[in-house]
Amino acid sequence: MRVKKFTPAGSAVAKRRRNVYSKGMKSPTNTSWQGVSGWYNKLVDNKGDYYHQHVVIPRVLKLLNLKADSSLLDLACGQGVLERHLSPKIIYQGVDIAGSLIRAAQGRSKNSLHRFTVGDITKTLPINKKDFSHVCLILSMQNIERADLVIANAKNYLKRGGKLVIVLNHPCFRIPRQSSWIIDERNKLQSRKINLYMTPLKIPITIHPGQQNSALTWSFHQPISYYSHILSGNSFLIEKIEEWVSDKESSGRFAKMENRGREEFPLFLTIKAVYLHN
Numbered sequence: 001m002r003v004k005k006f007t008p009a010g011s012a013v014a015k016r017r018r019n020v021y022s023k024g025m026k027s028p029t030n031t032s033w034q035g036v037s038g039w040y041n042k043l044v045d046n047k048g049d050y051y052h053q054h055v056v057i058p059r060v061l062k063l064l065n066l067k068a069d070s071s072l073l074d075l076a077c078g079q080g081v082l083e084r085h086l087s088p089k090i091i092y093q094g095v096d097i098a099g100s101l102i103r104a105a106q107g108r109s110k111n112s113l114h115r116f117t118v119g120d121i122t123k124t125l126p127i128n129k130k131d132f133s134h135v136c137l138i139l140s141m142q143n144i145e146r147a148d149l150v151i152a153n154a155k156n157y158l159k160r161g162g163k164l165v166i167v168l169n170h171p172c173f174r175i176p177r178q179s180s181w182i183i184d185e186r187n188k189l190q191s192r193k194i195n196l197y198m199t200p201l202k203i204p205i206t207i208h209p210g211q212q213n214s215a216l217t218w219s220f221h222q223p224i225s226y227y228s229h230i231l232s233g234n235s236f237l238i239e240k241i242e243e244w245v246s247d248k249e250s251s252g253r254f255a256k257m258e259n260r261g262r263e264e265f266p267l268f269l270t271i272k273a274v275y276l277h278n
């Protein structure tokens with residue numbers, strides 16, 4: 001069996017591998033969703049998109065297990081969808097680099113105790129509070145090139161024993177442009193085809209495929225061991241890993257096969273870690 005050595009991102013080998021999808025493209029100077037904020041704000045709306053509402057937010061709230069005296073820092077909060085599902089008593093701070101999404105969050109929030117601030121979460125944040133009981137990153141870590149800087153930064157805002165919850169598009173089964181369904185009609189089997197996994201990737205995501213000059217966002221793929229590596233390197237201990245499947249159900253001729261596929265291949269990977277220092 002050939003065993004491939006794990007190479008932490010940032011190393012020379014990882015750097016060589018990193019830009020396989022951006023050949024000929026200008027490297028993005030930032031990963032803000034400012035340019036797609038109108039579309040994203042409408043898509044997520046007040047309660048969240050389908051998966052926010054049916055899977056991500058209910059399960060994140062359970063995992064966070066916030067109490068009346070908890071305080072939550074929501075990194076890359078977008079237009080603030082999580083805030084609108086929280087108890088009004090929780091101290092909440094959302095940060096995102098996209099000013100238009102932060103303004104949308106402020107406009108939608110009904111709670112004067114909840115704050116939203118424009119900031120780059122890979123750098124020192126423009127906030128004073130440094131002892132949050134919880135920090136979360138909901139579906140945003142993979143949109144930021146330097147996840148290592150985000151984790152190194154997150155710990156500066158957590159108290160000792162504080163919890164960090166990260167929700168990712170599942171890095172094994174949902175690698176943009178590198179994973180797809182394979183349908184075996186004869187055996188009525190639907191399975192996942194994965195072209196690459198260990199190689200860190202920078203992948204452009206076209207927001208409106210088929211539309212000329214469609215806006216782009218970026219996705220950054222890393223294997224799961226990378227996340228473990230940057231968490232342990234910043235004094236986080238992984239407490240729990242959850243894998244969340246879709247709750248959708250098919251009907252019709254291929255229902256059994258499609259439902260099995262959904263149950264077998266999770267959409268999301270969630271890591272809950274505890275911060276050991278401070």
Ligand SMILES: C[S@@+](CC[C@H](N)C(=O)[O-])C[C@H]1O[C@@H](n2cnc3c(N)ncnc32)[C@H](O)[C@@H]1O
Pocket residue numbers: 031032033034044075076077078079080081095096097098101119120121122137138139140143144
């Ligand atoms: C997929 S959206 C997720 C937003 C929100 N958490 C949600 O679930 O709706 C990714 C977000 O990451 C933000 N982002 C990207 N790079 C960032 C950075 N360096 N600092 C802060 N936010 C960033 C984008 O502006 C965008 O709002």
